[in-house]
Amino acid sequence: MNILRFYIALIFLITLLMPVTGYAVDVGFMGIYIGMTRDEVLHYADKNNLIHVPKNRDVELFPVEQRKILTLSVNPEIPYMYLQFYNNKLYAITVFFNEKYVDYYTLCEKIEKKYGKYYDLSPEWRKWKVDNIEIRAEKPSVVKYIALKEFLEVTNFKKKQNLPEAKRVEILLNGL
DSSP states (O other), X not given: OHHHHHHHHHHHHHXXXXXXXXXXOOOEETTEETTOBHHHHHHHHHHOSSOBOOTTOEEOOOOOTTEEEEEEEETTTXXXXXXXXXXXXXXXXXXXXXXXXXOHHHHHHHHHHHHOSOSEEOSSEEEEEETTEEEEEETTTEEEEEEHHHHHHHHTOOOOOOOOHHHHHHHHHXXX
């Protein structure tokens, strides 16, 4: 009887944990995932033999305290990789590949194999969406992972208001 209770408890525990482990999608690059803390990223990068962490790894482009950029590289294939943090959480990864080693079409092929068909494209880029994260491959050889909600919050972008076509034409004509 005790063995039966053990198996029931085990099945219950597995079922309880399955949504967390079985369906969670980690989106990111080379083991660095959106949502990681800065310390987690640095710890992982220090342990990874491919990733180079320069001594001057912090890029100070923004005067805002909660917004930091970390730069890494994987030479010679990836001269620049920028990781953007807000409130100590990674919300954007931008990876610049060296075109001699990795081209745009190879990037698109690999991303499509992993995440499925793109949802939007232009002559210059293709976009995929996984949960609230946008993955964007851009020419010549760039991949961006962006947590959209956090990106909009950090940059203070307002959502576009779609105006009816007649109203848009009127605004344009009034601009003459």
